[in-house]
Each structure stands twice: as structure tokens, then as C-alpha cells.
Amino acid sequence: MPTERPTIADVAERAGVSKGLVSFALNDRPGVAPQTRERILAAARELGWQPSLRARALSVNRAFALGLVITRDPEIITGDPFYPSFIAGVERELAPAGQALVLSVVPDEEAELAAYRKLVADRRVDGIFITDLRHDDARIALAEELGVPAVTLGRPEGPSPFPAVSMDDRAGIEAAVDHLVGLGHRSIAHVAGPARMLHGSRRRKAFEDAMARAGLRATMVVETDFRAADGARATRDLLARHEDPTAIVYANDPMAIAGLGFAQRAGLRVPEHLSITGFDGSDIAEHIYPALSTVATDAVSWGAVAARVLLQEIAGENPGDTDLPPARFVPRESTGRRPEPPTRRPRT
Amino acid sequence: MPTERPTIADVAERAGVSKGLVSFALNDRPGVAPQTRERILAAARELGWQPSLRARALSVNRAFALGLVITRDPEIITGDPFYPSFIAGVERELAPAGQALVLSVVPDEEAELAAYRKLVADRRVDGIFITDLRHDDARIALAEELGVPAVTLGRPEGPSPFPAVSMDDRAGIEAAVDHLVGLGHRSIAHVAGPARMLHGSRRRKAFEDAMARAGLRATMVVETDFRAADGARATRDLLARHEDPTAIVYANDPMAIAGLGFAQRAGLRVPEHLSITGFDGSDIAEHIYPALSTVATDAVSWGAVAARVLLQEIAGENPGDTDLPPARFVPRESTGRRPEPPTRRPRT
DNA sequence: CTGAAAGCGCTTACAG
DNA sequence: CTGAAAGCGCTTACAG
Numbered sequence: 001m002p003t004e005r006p007t008i009a010d011v012a013e014r015a016g017v018s019k020g021l022v023s024f025a026l027n028d029r030p031g032v033a034p035q036t037r038e039r040i041l042a043a044a045r046e047l048g049w050q051p052s053l054r055a056r057a058l059s060v061n062r063a064f065a066l067g068l069v070i071t072r073d074p075e076i077i078t079g080d081p082f083y084p085s086f087i088a089g090v091e092r093e094l095a096p097a098g099q100a101l102v103l104s105v106v107p108d109e110e111a112e113l114a115a116y117r118k119l120v121a122d123r124r125v126d127g128i129f130i131t132d133l134r135h136d137d138a139r140i141a142l143a144e145e146l147g148v149p150a151v152t153l154g155r156p157e158g159p160s161p162f163p164a165v166s167m168d169d170r171a172g173i174e175a176a177v178d179h180l181v182g183l184g185h186r187s188i189a190h191v192a193g194p195a196r197m198l199h200g201s202r203r204r205k206a207f208e209d210a211m212a213r214a215g216l217r218a219t220m221v222v223e224t225d226f227r228a229a230d231g232a233r234a235t236r237d238l239l240a241r242h243e244d245p246t247a248i249v250y251a252n253d254p255m256a257i258a259g260l261g262f263a264q265r266a267g268l269r270v271p272e273h274l275s276i277t278g279f280d281g282s283d284i285a286e287h288i289y290p291a292l293s294t295v296a297t298d299a300v301s302w303g304a305v306a307a308r309v310l311l312q313e314i315a316g317e318n319p320g321d322t323d324l325p326p327a328r329f330v331p332r333e334s335t336g337r338r339p340e341p342p343t344r345r346p347r348t
Numbered sequence: 349m350p351t352e353r354p355t356i357a358d359v360a361e362r363a364g365v366s367k368g369l370v371s372f373a374l375n376d377r378p379g380v381a382p383q384t385r386e387r388i389l390a391a392a393r394e395l396g397w398q399p400s401l402r403a404r405a406l407s408v409n410r411a412f413a414l415g416l417v418i419t420r421d422p423e424i425i426t427g428d429p430f431y432p433s434f435i436a437g438v439e440r441e442l443a444p445a446g447q448a449l450v451l452s453v454v455p456d457e458e459a460e461l462a463a464y465r466k467l468v469a470d471r472r473v474d475g476i477f478i479t480d481l482r483h484d485d486a487r488i489a490l491a492e493e494l495g496v497p498a499v500t501l502g503r504p505e506g507p508s509p510f511p512a513v514s515m516d517d518r519a520g521i522e523a524a525v526d527h528l529v530g531l532g533h534r535s536i537a538h539v540a541g542p543a544r545m546l547h548g549s550r551r552r553k554a555f556e557d558a559m560a561r562a563g564l565r566a567t568m569v570v571e572t573d574f575r576a577a578d579g580a581r582a583t584r585d586l587l588a589r590h591e592d593p594t595a596i597v598y599a600n601d602p603m604a605i606a607g608l609g610f611a612q613r614a615g616l617r618v619p620e621h622l623s624i625t626g627f628d629g630s631d632i633a634e635h636i637y638p639a640l641s642t643v644a645t646d647a648v649s650w651g652a653v654a655a656r657v658l659l660q661e662i663a664g665e666n667p668g669d670t671d672l673p674p675a676r677f678v679p680r681e682s683t684g685r686r687p688e689p690p691t692r693r694p695r696t
Numbered sequence: 697c698t699g700a701a702a703g704c705g706c707t708t709a710c711a712g
Numbered sequence: 713c714t715g716a717a718a719g720c721g722c723t724t725a726c727a728g
Contacts, residue, residue, distance in 0.1 A: 007721055018699050023723055033697055053470040054411075055721035058402045058704050065450070065472075072436075084428065084453075088420075091453040095463070100472055102413070103451045105432075105439040115443070122401040124413075124448055228635045258635035265637045287576045287606035288636070289613045355705055366715050371707055381713055403705030406720050 006047040015043035026051060066094065066310055067125035069104040071112040071132065081253060081282035082299050086131070089303025097311060113142060120148045127310045129153070130162070133198040151310040153302065154198060155321065163319045165306045168326035169199060169279070170206035172295030173249065175329035176277040177210035179293070180247045184338035185275060189220035189245035191234040191255055200226070203251050203279065220245055224255060231255025232262040239266060246338045247275035253282040256292055260334065271336030281330065290333030297327040354395040363391035374399060414442065414658055415473035417452040419460040419480065429601060429630035430647050434479075437651025445659060457482075461490060468496045475658045477501070478510070481546040499658040501650065502546060503669065511667045513654045516674035517547060517627070518554035520643030521597065523677035524625040525558035527641070528595045532686035533623060537568035537593035539582040539603055548574070551599050551627065568593055572603060579603025580610040587614060594686050595623035601630040601642055608636070608682065619684030629678065638681030645675040 012019045017040060025032045025040040032040075043049075057063060068090070070083055087101070094101055102124055104115040116139065119125050127149035130139050133156050140160050143150040155164040180188055190207040193200025204221060211218040222237055224230035231250060235258075238245055250256035256278030260270055268274045270290055278285055281296025302324060312319040360367045365388060373380045373388040380388075391397075405411060416438070418431055435449070442449055450472050452463040464487065467473050475497035478487050481504050488508050491498040503512040528536055538555040541548025552569060559566040570585055572578035579598060583606070586593055598604035604626030608618055616622050618638055626633055629644025650672060660667040 008723095009721080019722080020700080020724075021698065024698095027723085029724095031697060036697080050469045052406075052721050053472065054402070054406045055704090056723075058400075058406050058706085058721080059723040061402075061704075063402075080432065084431065087451065088453045091451075095452070095454075100450045100467075100470075101452070102448045103435065103439075104443070104449070105436045106443075119448075121398045122448075124401065228632050232635050254632055254635075257632055261635045261637040261639070284576050284602055284605055284632075287580050287602075287609045289609040291609070356707095357705080367706080368708075368716080369714065372714095375707085377708095379713060384713080400705050403720090404707075406705080406722085407707040409720075 006049045008049070008051065010047055011040065011044045011049050014047060015040045061123075063124055063126050064098060065100040065102050065125045066090070066307065067102050067104070067116070067119045067128040068131070069106060069112055069115045069119070069128070071106050071109060073107050081280045081284075082297075085299035086303040086306075089300035089305075090129075090307040091303075092300070093304045093307035093311070099311065109138075113138060116142055117146065120146045126314045127151070129306060129310065134196050135198065135201070137198075149310065149313045151306050151313065153306060157198070163309050163313060164321045165302065165309055165324065166321070167297060167302055167324040169203055169295065169297070170209075170326075172279065172297075172327040172329050173203050173206035174210040176249050176293070176295060177207060177214065179329060179331055180249070180275055180277070180335060181214045181216070183247075183275065183336060185247040186216055186338070187220070187243060187245045188216065188218075188247045188249060189222070189238045190218065191231060191238075191248060191250045191259065192221055192223045193226045193251040195223055197226075200251060207249055219243070224251070226252055226255065228254040228258040231258035235259035235262040236266075239263070239268075245274070247277075247335070249277050251279055253278040253280040253285050253292065253294055256294065256334075257285070257288060260288070260290075260292070270334050273339055275335040275338075277329075277335060279327075281327075286332065293332045293335040294330055295327045296330050298324070354397045356397070356399065358395055359388065359392045359397050362395060363388045409471075411471055411474050412446060413448040413450050413473045414438070414655065415450050415452070415464070415467045415476040416479070417454060417460055417463045417467070417476070419454050419457060421455050429628045429632075430645075433647035434651040434654075437648035437653075438477075438655040439651075440648070441652045441655035441659070447659065457486075461486060464490055465494070468494045474662045475499070477654060477658065482544050483546065483549070485546075497658060497661045499654050499661065501654060505546070511657050511661060512669045513650065513657055513672065514669065515645060515650055515672040517551055517643065517645070518557075518674075520627065520645075520675040520677050521551050521554035522558040524597050524641070524643060525555060525562065527677060527679055528597070528623060528625070528683060529562045529564070531595075531623065531684060533595040534564055534686070535568070535591060535593045536564065536566075536595045536597060537570070537586045538566065539579060539586075539596060539598045539607065540569055540571045541574045541599040543571055545574075548599065555597055567591070572599075574600055574603065576602040576606040579606035583607035583610040584614075587611070587616075593622070595625075595683070597625050599627055601626040601628040601633050601640065604640055604642065604682075605633070605636060608638075608640070618682050621687055623683040623686075625677075625683060627675075629675075634680065641680045641683040642678055643675045644678050646672070 008019050008022050012022045022040050025037045106112050106115050130150050130152045133154050150162040152164045154166045192204040195201045208218040222234040224234050260276050263274050278292045278294035281294050285292035285294050309319045356367050356370050360370045370388050373385045454460050454463050478498050478500045481502050498510040500512045502514045540552040543549045556566040570582040572582050608624050611622050626640045626642035629642050633640040633642050657667040
């Protein structure tokens with residue numbers, strides 16, 4: 001029963017002191033005689049008193065919680081390998097700090113902004129994570145307007161007052177292209193994420209740069225929405241072209257896996273006829289056949305570091321930007337030597 | 349600035365009434381003259397007043413939030429198709445109700461119980477979801493002890509005071525087996541989830557029952573931990589046996605996909621040499637090649653209904669148990685006719 | 697080193 | 713229909 005629960009007044013009474021002193025003793029504030037503190041702590045223990053977070057929250061004007069809102073339609077979220085790991089990393093940092101994570105999942109960008117507003121209007125959180133950064137991301141201005149501490153995953157394009165925690169994904173894409181070029185490929189396509197998303201366009205740019213550096217033209221790029229079905233569709237479109245690619249660099253694993261499926265269904269052998277690379281380093285990628293060459297990111301660390309930075313910011317420190325070790329390319333079975341042009345492969 | 353924020357006192361002053369009346373007007377309590385209410389609401393609007401959830405929480409002794417703790421090591425969570433969809437469903441119900449979801453992700457069962465205790469000790473939530481039920485699940489007793497409303501996904505074995513929201517998974521497994529038997533298979537194996545988990549052992553039982561009904565012996569069953577790597581390992585073990593199976597029923601999609609990968613790597617063609625079924629209906633399952641025959645569950649609805657039931661329970665209603673439409677088998681390309689015994693396939 | 701009191705921003709009997 | 717006051721359970725100046 002809720003009423004059974006002892007309060008600070010019960011502890012004070014039992015210890016024969018004022019409520020204020022109990023509070024001081026509990027929070028290790030100076031100015032409590034050692035033996036008095038002992039007496040208080042003992043009384044608290046005997047009563048099984050747990051201070052009310054609710055009351056504390058009202059007094060000190062803090063929520064002791066951080067907010068994450070994920071924008072993704074329920075359908076696509078299933079396959080996303082990023083968030084579950086990211087959240088596990090966040091929790092790793094929050095739990096020991098006595099903080100909680102409040103999570104919102106919304107279907108679109110409009111609902112997303114509303115969710116952030118609601119979260120801070122209700123003062124449910126002391127700070128927010130801003131993930132999946134977009135061009136001209138409205139959330140930066142919103143967070144400023146709301147006056148809520150925030151941390152961004154990656155650096156936004158415009159000016160931002162918030163610390164960024166970044167993990168370079170360019171190097172991984174470039175390594176993938178270099179690897180393919182080293183295997184003799186010259187006709188390399190890219191299945192990109194949405195251009196409005198920073199990591200979508202950044203990976204595409206990395207692809208184009210790497211191609212240019214190799215003296216190749218990046219003519220075969222198709223933009224998608226990061227979903228598995230898009231990966232299959234994009235692969236179909238690419239293979240239907242005249243100058244069909246001998247290798248495809250996908251912007252994430254689900255699309256790469258779906259692309260692999262499409263290619264195989266079309267009668268192509270991977271990597272004999274077509275080489276494929278992904279991005280994420282999802283668990284399943286190494287268990288499919290052929291095992292997917294991909295760019296592995298450490299989403300768990302990303303979550304842990306982002307949480308830590310946000311906590312520091314809330315505590316009034318000035319964490320500044322931090323760069324995590326870059327995502328790295330992991331060659332596996334889905335990439336191989338470029339097929340001989342003439343007898344290359346059956347037409348699809 | 350936090351201090352700028354108007355409080356109920358500001359609204360009362362501006363409307364020329366007491367704080368109590370403002371509260372009554374806001375909460376649609378009877379006993380406020382229509383024009384007084386108008387005046388109050390107008391004042392609130394003009395000041396941009398948002399009632400403090402924190403203060404309300406302290407007054408009414410409610411958190412306006414629900415708790416979910418997910419027990420899974422960070423590594424395996426990546427591939428799990430269930431939770432993201434489940435959470436999306438939960439949110440669909442919570443957001444309109446002004447409720448929030450607080451999420452904990454913990455690595456093991458010990459941390460799990462601690463997480464629940466902490467969540468309710470801090471009164472961070474008004475009710476909790478109990479997912480991934482186990483045999484003799486300690487969480488039922490814990491929730492009772494803590495006196496916190498709860499909802500279980502599926503019915504626990506022992507007595508439980510909490511409403512259960514169930515989705516029959518037996519029928520899907522049975523349909524998978526029937527389908528395989530119809531295709532001529534007689535040597536069918538099962539890659540099961542952990543026996544300590546209710547859905548792990550229930551799916552296994554469903555498999556065994558279906559086999560018995562078909563007059564077959566379920567001799568080939570290997571237990572796993574539900575992770576993709578286990579699926580590959582179990583497949584290897586099964587194929588190494590003398591009486592190797594012509595079909596394998598996996599307890600989830602990640603294991604089925606990994607099993608497919610292993611079989612293909614071993615030189616088997618699916619479904620010509622080996623038929624395979626999964627469980628989950630994950631997005632990627634239909635994009636791999638061959639497309640995975642699987643049992644589709646509606647995790648989104650499950651989340652929505654569980655949230656609704658929990659909210660009702662918290663409101664003092666007595667929701668009772670509810671049964672969702674059963675998961676259904678979706679045949680695709682990974683299942684086919686049983687191969688001819690003699691020339692069946694290359695040895696692994 | 698300690699106490700008494702006010703305050704955080706709401707809600708809710710209790711009177712009138 | 714409305715007001716004044718107490719209460720939710722803490723924290724924090726302010727005195728002594």
C-alpha cells in the first residue's frame with residue numbers, strides 16, 4: 001500500500017532530529033555531526049525508507065531522466081540494427097547514475113517535434129538526444145528555444161550550441177570502395193540513404209569522393225529510404241541499366257541483405273558476378289551466405305558516450321565535442337574479384 | 349529560463365480566483381461557473397501556462413508513465429525484431445493518453461529484478477510490462493510484493509493476479525509443421541529457444557505435438573539461446589547427424605536466417621535440399637533469397653493492447669485476460685517438396 | 697552543528 | 713458556485 005511508505009518525517013522523528021537534517025545526512029552535505037548522521041542513517045535503514053524521487057524532483061527542479069525520440073514508421077523500425085544497441089549503451093551509463101531513459105517512438109517528423117515539446121513541457125527529462133540528424137534540422141532550433149540541454153549524434157551542419165558525439169562513417173565507406181577497386185572493380189554503384197539525412201548524404205559524398213580519387217565516375221547512385229524493400233528495388237534498377245555494376249556499396253545492412261537476396265534471385269552469384277557491401281555491422285550480416293562485407297559501427301559505445309556527455313552538460317560542465325573511433329570496414333565473403341567482362345554473368 | 353515559467357498561482361491571480369479553482373477548471377471538475385471557467389482558461393492561455401506534471405505527480409501520487417525492462421545482452425539485441433515493433437505499438441497507445449514510457453535495458457536476470465525494484469521504488473512508473481515470461485518467473489512475485497500493477501505478455505504458468513495479453517504461437521508452429529508434412533517431409537528438426545523461457549518451450553511443445561499428430565517422431569530438437577550464432581551452430585549439429593533432416597523449423601527468424609546461411613555455405617540448396625521456416629515475420633525475412641517461410645506475429649498490436657490493458661488496470665478497472673489473433677504461418681520460398689532420398693544432396 | 701520554516705506547484709477536502 | 717488552507721515529501725536558505 002502506498003500509504004505504508006515511510007517518509008522523511010518518520011525518519012526524522014525516529015532519529016529525533018528535524019527533517020532538514022535527515023535530508024542533509026542523506027545527501028552527504030557537510031554540517032552533520034558524525035554520530036548524528038549515523039543515527040539518522042540507522043533510522044532510515046530500520047524503517048526501510050526510500051526518499052521520494054517525486055518530491056525531490058519538485059524541490060530541485062530536475063527529472064533525473066533523459067529523453068530519446070525515435071522517428072521511424074513501425075514497419076521499418078523492425079530491421080534497424082542501430083537503436084537497440086545504442087539504447088543498451090545509453091542504459092549502461094544511466095543506470096549507475098540513477099537516471100532513467102524515457103523513450104518516444106513517433107511515425108514522422110511532425111510528431112517528432114511535438115514529442116520533444118511535450119517531453120520538455122512536462123519536464124519529463126533534463127536533456128535530450130538528437131539522433132538521425134537532417135539538413136537544416138529543426139530540432140536544433142527547437143532545443144534552443146526550449147532551453148533544454150541536448151547532445152547531437154554527429155555534428156549538425158549549421159551552428160549548434162550543443163556538444164556533438166561523432167563517429168566518422170566516411171572512412172568506412174571509403175575503405176569499402178578502395179577494397180573493391182583493389183579487387184579490380186571499376187563499375188561500382190551506391191545505394192544511398194535519403195539525401196535529407198546527414199548520414200545519408202555524407203555516406204554518398206564519401207562514396208563519390210572515393211570513386212573520384214580512384215579515377216572513377218560515380219554515375220550509378222540511387223537514393224532510398226534506408227528500408228530493406230528499397231534495397232531490393234534499387235538493386236533491380238541498377239541491374240537493369242546498360243552499364244550494370246560489378247559491385248554495389250549499400251548505405252546500410254538491411255538494404256545490402258535485401259539487395260543480395262534480389263541479386264541471387266536474379267541468378268547472380270555473389271561475389272562471383274556481383275560484389276556487395278553493407279553498413280552497420282549488424283549481427284545477422286556475418287551469418288548470411290555469403291557473409292556480408294560491411295562497415296562496423298560501435299553503437300553501444302556511441303550510446304554510452306552520448307549519455308555521459310549529456311549528463312555532464314546537465315551538470316553544468318562543458319563537455320565539448322567528442323570523436324569516437326571511426327567505423328571500420330570488415331571484408332567478408334560478399335566481396336570478390338571483378339568478374340571478367342565478356343562472360344561476366346547471365347543477363348537479368 | 350525555468351523561472352520564467354508561469355505557475356498556477358499566476359493564472360489564479362490574473363483570473364482573479366483562487367488556485368484551487370484554477371485546478372478545478374483545468375481538470376473539468378464540476379462546480380465551476382461557465383464564465384469563471386472561461387476566464388480561467390483564457391488567463392492560462394494568455395500566460396502560456398502548462399501545468400507542472402511534477403507537482404501533479406506529487407499531489408496525486410502518480411507517475412503518468414509505464415515501465416518496460418528488456419533483458420538482453422547488447423550483442424544479441426541488435427537482431428531482435430520484436431521489441432522495436434512492440435514499443436512502437438505501446439507508444440501508439442501512450443502518447444494520446446499523455447503517458448510516457450520509461451525503458452530499461454539490462455544484461456541479465458539479476459539486473460532485471462533490480463531494475464524493476466528501482467523503477468517502482470523511485471515511483472517512476474505506475475505499472476510495468478512483463479515480457480519474455482520464464483518458468484517460475486520471479487517477476488510475478490516481485491510485482492505482487494511491490495504492489496505495482498502489471499501486465500504479462502502471455503499467461504504465466506502459475507497463478508498470477510495480473511491480466512495477460514496473449515498471442516498464440518502454437519498454431520503458427522503447427523501450421524509450419526503441417527505445411528512441411530504436406531510437402532512430404534518426414535525428417536523434420538526443430539531449433540528451439542531456451543527451455544527456461546515460456547515461448548521457447550511452448551514452441552517446442554507445439555512442434556512435438558504437431559509431429560506426433562502427423563505420426564512422426566520429434567527426435568531432432570536442439571535448444572539454443574535465440575541468437576543468430578546459435579542458429580548456425582544448431583544447423584551444423586543437425587546436419588552432422590546420421591538421420592539428417594530434410595526440413596528445419598526454427599524458433600525465430602534470426603536463427604532461421606543464420607541457419608539458411610550455414611546450409612548454403614555447406615553446399616545445400618534451399619528448399620531443394622533442405623526446407624527452412626522461421627518465426628517472427630521480420631521485415632528482412634521476405635527479402636532474403638530464398639524468401640523465408642515464417643510465422644508472422646503482430647508485435648505492434650501486441651504492444652498497443654498490452655499498454656491499453658495496463659492503463660485500464662491502473663485506472664482501477666479489471667481488464668481481464670485478452671487473446672490476440674494467433675500468429676500465422678506465411679509460406680514463402682524457403683520451403684519446398686521433400687528431396688528424393690537416394691540422390692538427395694551432397695554430404696556436408 | 698542543529699532547528700524551524702518556507703518553498704517547489706499542484707490537488708483536495710472542508711467551509712461557507 | 714467559490715475561497716482559504718492543508719497536504720504531497722522533499723530541499724534549502726536563514727537563524728541560532
